[in-house]
Amino acid sequence: MHINRKAFIGVAAGVAYVLAGAQALNAQGTSVAAELRSQESGALVVLSGTGAEAVLIDPIHNRVLARFPTGPNPRGVALSPDGRFAYVTSYSWDPAGTSSAGVTVLDLESRQVHAVFQPGDYRNLGGITVGTRGQRLWMTTEPEGGVVELDAHTGEVKMLWKTGSAISENVTVSHDGRRVYVSNTESNAITIIDRITVVPSRIATGQGPTGLALTADGRDLWVANSGDNTISLIKGRRRPKEVDRFPSGGIEPVRVSFHPGNNQAWVSNRGSRTVTVLDATSHEVLGEIALGGEPRSIRFSSDGHHAYVLSPVSQQVFVIDVATRRMIEAIEAGSGPSGLAWSRHGNP
Numbered sequence: 486m487h488i489n490r491k492a493f494i495g496v497a498a499g500v501a502y503v504l505a506g507a508q509a510l511n512a513q514g515t516s517v518a519a520e521l522r523s524q525e526s527g528a529l530v531v532l533s534g535t536g537a538e539a540v541l542i543d544p545i546h547n548r549v550l551a552r553f554p555t556g557p558n559p560r561g562v563a564l565s566p567d568g569r570f571a572y573v574t575s576y577s578w579d580p581a582g583t584s585s586a587g588v589t590v591l592d593l594e595s596r597q598v599h600a601v602f603q604p605g606d607y608r609n610l611g612g613i614t615v616g617t618r619g620q621r622l623w624m625t626t627e628p629e630g631g632v633v634e635l636d637a638h639t640g641e642v643k644m645l646w647k648t649g650s651a652i653s654e655n656v657t658v659s660h661d662g663r664r665v666y667v668s669n670t671e672s673n674a675i676t677i678i679d680r681i682t683v684v685p686s687r688i689a690t691g692q693g694p695t696g697l698a699l700t701a702d703g704r705d706l707w708v709a710n711s712g713d714n715t716i717s718l719i720k721g722r723r724r725p726k727e728v729d730r731f732p733s734g735g736i737e738p739v740r741v742s743f744h745p746g747n748n749q750a751w752v753s754n755r756g757s758r759t760v761t762v763l764d765a766t767s768h769e770v771l772g773e774i775a776l777g778g779e780p781r782s783i784r785f786s787s788d789g790h791h792a793y794v795l796s797p798v799s800q801q802v803f804v805i806d807v808a809t810r811r812m813i814e815a816i817e818a819g820s821g822p823s824g825l826a827w828s829r830h831g832n833p
Contacts, residue, residue: 527787528593528831529802530571531795532559535821539573539591541831544786544793544804547816550832551596556586561613561624561824565637568828569594572637574610574624588613588622588640593831602640607633612655616662623665625653632656632667632678648676649687654695660703664722668694668708675708675717677725690717691730696740696753700765709738709752716741716752716768734761734770740781744807746789753780753794760794762810772810776803782825795825 528550529542539559541551556575563572571591587610588602604610609627615637616622622635623646630651634644650669653676658665665678673692678685692712699706706719714736718729735754742751743765750763760774760783778796780803785792792805800822804814 526832527568527827527829529784529793529816530562530564530591530593530824530826530828530831531802531818531822532562532573532824533819533821534558534560534797534823536819539571539589540819541593541596542802542816542818543832544791544802544816547814553589553591553596553598554586555589559589559823560611562826563613563615563622564826564828565615566617566619567830569830570599571826571828572613572615572622573824574613576609576611588624588635593828596831600640602635604633604635604640605642607642607645611653612668614657616658617660618662621658621662623656623658625656625667627652632665634665646678646685648678648685650674650676655697657697657699657706659699666697666699666706666719668697670695670711673710673712675706675719686725688719688725688727690719690727691715696738698741698743698750700743701745707741707743707750709733709741711737711739711755714738714754714756716750716763718768729768731768732770734763734773735759740783742783742785744789744792745785751783751792753783755779755781760792760805774805774810774812776812778803784825784827786827787829793825793827795822797822 531540537557539553555573558577559573560576561574573589586601587604590600592599607626611625613624622637623632626633632646648667650672652671653667654670655668667676674687674689690708691710694708695711696709708717715730717727720728733752735757737756738752739755740753748765750765752761762772778799780794782795794803800818802816802818806813
């Protein structure tokens, strides 16, 4: 058989060119994927209310990285300022019982339990927050109707702050650590604790205040009122008061979270099974995201590209693309998920 030498050389060169191009594209794709992963390196901390554990999840590859034992019925989770440590409260912890963990401290970097705090006689610990300097913890407690302040390093009880309400659900703290804000669901009010004057004040809100969050500059407090589908806007440092009340854009709003890179507030609405996106200045509803389940906690990735929304009913974490406001994935969250956090640590 006669083979045209020039034609053969030309075909071979073409094949080699195509193969080289394919290899280059593959390498480029791998590089892009690696870059995307490095931009959003981090992990989700999901509390399992029925499993008495916290689960560290890689949301990019949808895999479990570690499991940590906690106290019974873990309820709240908050991170240290650097994101390395997670503090988990136990709602069912009883100092008179056999439970050993009131607050479990997780080292997400080493993936080990770092410490266990037993906060005296205070029990039924719920919402928790960490000071911006990482020195103090504040958490709600029942039936004392107050907020317990702990040393974040030793677990020593520093103070019990009374809220004047039987049920205090969530808590956050001002950037300078002076004021502690607490939502009181049954009394339709929030309590503001001034740690300098040691004088608490109560401010009426809408019905059933639950979630609350401060704007990035710390000047405004948003309170989600689950009973009348509104958001209360609290302003003023010396004499704080409710200056506005506007629709949440959904039914039964329970949590509010501010996006780290733009002027948006995201509100989870348990009744309408949606997340609404509001302009943080005009309070205009910019969009609505239908999710199903009953969305609660909202957390953002470090780069702000994705929002993670916990749904205890469907036992999932919904992943939302922030730019398009579309749900792109649903991650299985295990049995009875009760809390959610995002950390830069735990997923190298």
